[in-house]
Amino acid sequence: MDNQKNGRRIFLKNTTMAAAAVPFSLSATDFKDESKKGSKGKTKYALVGTGTRGSSSWAKPIIQNYAQYADLVALCDINIGRMEYAKKFIGTNAPTYHSSEFEKMISETQPDTVIVTTTDCFHEQYIVKAMELGCDVISEKPLVTEAHQGQNLIAAENRTGKKITTTFNARFSNESEEIKKILNSGELGKVLSAEYHEYLNVDHGASYYRRWHGKKRFSGSLLVHKASHHFDQMNWWLDSEPVTVKANGKVGFYGKNNSFRGSNCRTCTFKSKCEFYWDIESYGSKELYLSGEAEDGYLRDGCVWDKEIDSYDAMTVEVAYENDVLLSYSLNSYMPYEGQNIAFNCEKGRLEVRVYDAQPWEVDNVFEFRITKNFNGTKAYGLGRDSGTHGGSDDKLRDKIFKPNQPDELKQMADSRAGLMSSLIGIAAVKSIETKKQINIHDLVDFPTEWKWKTKLK
Incomplete structure (x- = not known):
């Protein structure tokens, strides 16, 4: 249980700081240079959040299927190890930036649009800052997880004149x-x-x-x-x-509705009796998560009986x-x-x-x-x-x-x-x-x- 608590503390601390660590202070005029367009006039995209959805559904298809229309110019994530693995999976040479370097990413790569596929609760912070720095935004659902975040988006979109596209597939x-x-x-x-x-x-x-x-x-x-x-x-x-x-x-x-539980499936002593045991080795994108696990403590094969659920x-x-x-x-x-x-x-x-x-x-x-x-x-x-x-x-x-x-x-x-x-x-x-x-x-x-x-x- 101590390992479970320690891993969770690391993950909670790092994810909570994911957006807060970004020195959001400058304005669009400090960054956007309209003379810097994508190659042959293509739209330039930066991805923030390099998990399964961001890497598989957005970044990789840009490289494989939409290269004549779009350039992937940057990747951003709080987890460097996971992002480096994602970079190889995507097949891109785009530069990578830690979440604390979000403004630097915008300044150096000049994206037209930022694609936001982070943990849900952080969508609003990256959406607002991207618009303030002169970018349009494509965001995965849900757009927000709390009402006050929605109020912030309304204000930012009206204040900046930039637009948000919500991806309801x-x-x-x-x-x-x-x-x-x-x-x-x-x-x-x-x-x-x-x-x-x-x-x-x-x-x-x-x-x-x-x-x-x-x-x-x-x-x-x-x-x-x-x-x-x-x-x-x-x-x-x-x-x-x-x-x-x-x-x-x-x-x-x-959650609490079971008589036994563990930290995660790999280390669980109850794996032989638990009908919900899940072998991460069977997961196609396992390395995307295992490569960054030591960095933030996020366990992709967490226990479904975790009492904090x-x-x-x-x-x-x-x-x-x-x-x-x-x-x-x-x-x-x-x-x-x-x-x-x-x-x-x-x-x-x-x-x-x-x-x-x-x-x-x-x-x-x-x-x-x-x-x-x-x-x-x-x-x-x-x-x-x-x-x-x-x-x-x-x-x-x-x-x-x-x-x-x-x-x-x-x-x-x-x-x-x-x-x-x-x-x-x-x-x-x-x-x-x-x-x-x-x-x-x-x-x-x-x-x-x-x-x-x-x-x-x-």
Whole structure:
């Protein structure tokens, strides 16, 4: 247990100082030289946060698939060992900078855009500083983990005139696009209420509790980290924004809910009896984490029974929207199978969608659709999943971001407002659970009357 505590202390100390160590003091005029463009006019990108998502989904694809449009000019992370391994994995000669050298990185490499893929709770600090130093920002979800961070983003975006793109790849999956098209068609009339139920199985679900995601201080809870995808999808499908949120949640399966626990799987004395033992040697990106483990004490194969786990594993949320739609949402992260049940109850009938991600039985289609009219029968059909990560949605999103002049008929590109709205539903849900009260979204943040980037969207 002493090793567990010491490792955690090192990680907490270093991650807490990740953004605070940066000497954020100068302004955009001290840095940006508009005469310094990428080679042949390409957009210049810097990546801050070189974990799996940043390295695999953003930096490496820039090198491999978008080199004619983009230059990767810098990498930044708090963990030097991990960043050096990531540099080799990515296949780049871009210079590397410790998080305390963030301003130096901007000054020396002159990126047009900073891609932020750090631990969730630090997104806001890097986003704000990047904009203050003259850069646009691409950020992974969730955009923020606390309401005051959202207020800071609103102020910074309006103050600097720079823009934030929130990367909601879930908007680009085949079933998500199909739902949007059906609702846009008006075939079922006005949506009156909606249902969204997320099932994470004991493989994928448990993985969140082995990592920093299981601690609310880092992730905001799965209601912010994971559910921000789902809340954004619903906001986008309904073309509306949330007004009130009421939620319930608990840690009923992981964390303290076991008779034994260890520091991490590799060193655990209970590995032979624990059904959740996970061998990091089987993990494709193991060296990305093992290479930096001694530096900050972060254990990628942490124990799912850690008593400090406080991110809910069972949760329900009720959301009322501006357009009077009522949403019933749930997420359970310890299920025997994985997928989603999504439904829209409309004036003229009901749309039901079943998403199969992993289950101990065969299915003909991973996406099952059923449209039932009130007085005109029913029809069912299926769709398949495209190749590529997250069912091809990552490729679609990256094409929109990196390739010039891409159409956006379904309005899938998400700005700061979309990112903030999805985060705020999760933040409000956590606050509702903690206070046992209904939360008004507009009590969390003072919204401007005009959102600047709205006028820039094509």
